[in-house]
Amino acid sequence: MTESETGLVERMQSGDLQAFEEFFVTYQRPVYLTALAITRDPFLAEEILQDCFVKAYRVRHRLRTDVSPLPWLQRVCTNLCYSRLSRRRAPLEPLTDLIGNLAPDLSARPDEVVESREIVDVLQQGIDALPPKQQTAIILYYLHGYSLAEAAEIAGCQVGTMKSRIHYALRALRVLLPVARRTPIRGPRRLADERRA
């Protein structure tokens, strides 16, 4: 944590509104992006952003000054997101249905399909269908680019658990790829064999 971050929280704790504004400017973007990535709704994401920072101000005296407040903000944000989504989200299409819907496109030319817009769209739905913990894991790791340790701190779990969540998330999403691309088609083969052929 930088000195300016420490000072910012301390000033905020003393009731300095200017410091609170700096605090908001410093951390609002990653928090907003997390909310938007989870909810996919800009209006809801902004409401969550507001709730998150209002809460931060109200509990400012409990904020630690020896560590960055960002993991705490991100944790509050993800909790708020899933709490709000659980109240309003319609039942998601199971992954198996997504695969079925995609099958005709995927059977044609896998290499092109993998790169296609449809794959990204299906992945979006696949991400939505992931359990919240796995979803949070891939958003923190692949969208924000946090390290495993940072992502684990935000999610409040061990690094190994974070690895495991990412692994299971990717495994679930991998199922969405064309069948022919999920595993190598041929048996063991080496370059030398190919050259010989």
Added chain:
Amino acid sequence: MTVRCERIAREVIEFFRFGDLDARSAPHLAHLAVCIDCREAVGLDRTLVMQLQRALAARVDGHAASPGAWIEIRRRALEPEAPTLLGRLLPVLRLAPVGATAIVVLALLVAPNLNPFRVQPHLAAGEPTWRILEEVEAMDVADGVQARWWLRYITVSAPHTGAVATFDRWELVSTSALVGGHSR
């Protein structure tokens, strides 16, 4: 794909995913250089991760919090905090012990028989079959004789069996019912 290939591919994929490529990865990378299947497996995982990153980026690209967000946050942060459900219930909960005590006291007054600490009156062995504990009010005064009383008295359920009092109660008792008994 052989078992060895599967293991190598899985390990290399993990190396790539979590940025763990180091000297330990050299044999894996050497294998990758000559094994097309493992390269395909790793390539597929890389493709998936790239597509995933594209999908995640597409969710947030071009979006930002509105300029009015800070104003709204400032306004909400400064306004008095609405009491939570617990905060609203707290004053009521503070009075709960007082209320509970009042209810218990009231219950004991109304129904003294519920009082577990009350000493039960009893008839001794030599006593007759009933004894007046308390006289409240005489009624039905006829020819100067009090014919009926509101009494609290004890009696025995089986007069001939002995001296154990079984109950006491308030009752409008006729004088004739108390013939032979003792008053206080």
